[in-house]
Each structure stands twice: as C-alpha cells, then as structure tokens.
Amino acid sequence: MDATLTWLDLTTSDRDKMRRVLDLFHEKGTIDEMGLGSLRDAFSDALFPGTSTIQTRLRYVLFIPWIYQQLEVRKTNSSQVAARARAEEIQLIDPLKRNEDSDGTIGGRSHDSLVRLPSSVYWSALVRWEIFQNRQSQSWYHSNFDRLTNGGDIAPATDDPGVVQSHRPNWHPRLPSPPPSFPSAASFALTTDEASFLQGRLEDRCAGTLLAWLAREGSDAPEEGCFWDDRAASMASTEICETIELARRFSLHVEGMPLLYNLLLAERLHTDHGGDDEPVEQYRIALTEWAARELREEVYDPASLWAFAASRGTRVPSRQLQFIESWSKRISEIPLNQITEDQSLRDLIANREWQLKRERARLVNTGRLLDWNGAVGVGRMDFRWHRVRQLLFDLHQGLSA
DSSP states (O other): OOOOOOOSSSHHHHHHHHHHHHHHHGSOOOOOOOOHHHHHHHHHHHHHOOTTTTOOOOHHEEEHHHHHHHHHHOOOOOHHHHHHHHHHHHTTTHHHHTSSSSSTTTTTTTGGGSOOOOOOHHHHHHHHHTSSTTOHHHHHHHHHHHHHTTEEEEEEOOOTSSSOOOOOSSSSSOOOOOOOOTTOOOOOOOHHHHHHHHHHHHHHHTTSHHHHHHHHOOOOOOOOOOOOOOHHHHOHHHHHHHHHHHHHHHHHHHHHHHHHHHHHHHHHHHHHOOOOOOOHHHHHHHHHHHHHHHTTOOOOOTTTHHHHHHHHHHHHHHHHHHHHHHHHHHHHSSOOTTTTTTTTHHHHHHHHHHHHHHGGGGOOOOOHTOOOSOOOOSSSSOHHHHHHHHHHHHHHHTTTT
C-alpha cells in the first residue's frame, strides 16, 4: 500500500513546514535516511537563506509579484484570489516553454494538473528577501487580500505623535515593472534593472551570508563542484568561510553513513533473497574511497557542530546527537580500511534506522527491503547548491546583459 499524507486542521506555519518536507522528495540525494535533516537545513539556511531544493530559475521571484499586482489592480476578492492566481500561473507555463532556454519551467509536464505552484515554491524567498513587504505566508495574503488591496497593510503605530500612520505597500516599492508583453510572453532572462534590484535585495536582506557574497562577487565553482570549490567563496568574510568549512567537513564526515546503510541493504537482499551481489561490491568500493578521503582530514570533533546548531537556534534531539557522536568516536578508533566490516558501525546504522522508522525499517521489513531501488539517501550533502548555482547564474547573466 502506498503511503499517504492527510491534511488535518493545521496552522499556516504547519502547512508551510509540511511543504518544505515534501519538497525534499523531489530531489535526488536529499532523502534523510539517517535523520540528519535538521542539521543539513541549518547549514542551508545559514548559507543560502530563502532558497529551497525545488526552486529552478530566479525570475520566478518577479513573475509572482507581477501576477499578484495585476490581481490587486483588478480588485480580486479574497475568496477568488487563490483560484485566479493559480490560473495565471498555469497560463505562464506555455510562454516559458516556447523559449529556447526553457529549462526550469515549473509545470512543463504536468501543466493543468500542477500541484505545487511557483508561488508556493518561491514564497519563502519573497518573504525572506522582503520582496513581499508584509513578511507573512501566502495563505495569510490570500485571506487578507480584500483589505490589503484597499490601500495596503497598515504600518505599525509610531511613538512620535507628529508622524502620521501610512499604508505599507504589499510589494517592494522598487520592484521593477513587468514587460508590456507579460504574461503572454515571458522568458527567464533578467534585464539589467531586474538583476540589479534582486542583487540589492540579496545584499540587503541576506547580508553576511554566502548567498549575498556570491550575488555580488559571482561564482566560478566547476559545474560538478560545490561552493567550497569556489574561489570567490574562499575570499568571503572569516565568519562565512568558517560556516563553509563547517558545512564541508560535516558533509564529508557523514557521507559514509548512507553508504554503509546501503551496503547493509545490498548484503541483506543478496543473502536472504538471492539478489545481485554487484551492489555489495560497489558499496564496499564506495565506502573504501570515502574512508580514504576522511583519513586525509583531521579527526572530526562534533563540538563545533553543536556550537553552530546552538548559534542558529537549531534543536538537536538527544538521539541524533548520540548517533553522530558515536559515529565520530568509532571512526576515530578503527583503521578506516576496516569500516566495511566493523560490527559496531553496522549496529549503529541498523539501530538508527529502527529508531527513525520502527517496523518500516528496510533492514527488518522484507516488503520495504524488496522495494529498495539500489541507492537511497546517498550522495554528498551540497546544501541546495545545485539550485543556488543556477539562481546565481541567472542573476549575473542579467547583470551583464
């Protein structure tokens, strides 16, 4: 039976959190088999605030305000705005697909059946970068649309009796105007003015982050590399570089966990169900190669990880903390060429899966084991870089237009 999710009586915040969880299932390598997602996301948010794993092209953060501004001008009712906005977003698909550069078009295949609209994908960016001035959820905006379109939201009261309250605009006052042909014609190419506006938003609202730094300096990371391979990133502030190094080292250190987990699955499938033994050998080789890279580093000390999490307000559950510390301790105790056979590490991974999934753990649930596709949760954490890199590319193409 397929797993299902049912919407109950959730708050706006609850729904937004659930959408972020569901986003992860759309990206290879982001499935959180070992329960490390909160730490991964803490690094991602520290480095690249406002981004997500399913954002594709940067100009969407302009398309969405333009669509809503048109709905505001038409005085669309709150009861109708969600449906009208959806229709406008669906109608944007075909103009984008007609361009030579159509990669990243959201809904290019699903079209009318599109479930996750661009507006929900990019709303976190619109709020975090303060393009949407009210800094509230999309559902809040829809619910208050009538009031907000009759003069905008009321700004907070001031202590100065000589200052008159004013209305806050829903969208940033310097938001560039859409081209006259929008939305019947649209492309992902930013104009210079649009790119300059977005660069300013990133530098202003994300100051002190790698995203803001690279928005200004550009990126020269190789296509298959990561941000820690970027020369521009290496010239950022000391604080940013420290976060980069923490993320890089954490990513490498825990890369062996899903590799060992998949090795255990491959062995179980081969031994108990006559599966192919080729994946077993492949994962032994992959673990050996990972161990060689880990051996070239200083012994990993999780203390810096806990300090980072605390500085970000990220709660680390005790079992997650114990799991990482046990992994780090054991890795430091044994020759890394023995990692594929070490029973303590094998037990640690098996117990962690049981903690997280109970009866649905693949190592105890035959049905789920037989559904294993040969690789789950593997790959180096890149903290959304594969998406951010495209956003930055779009930005700097526009700046040079």
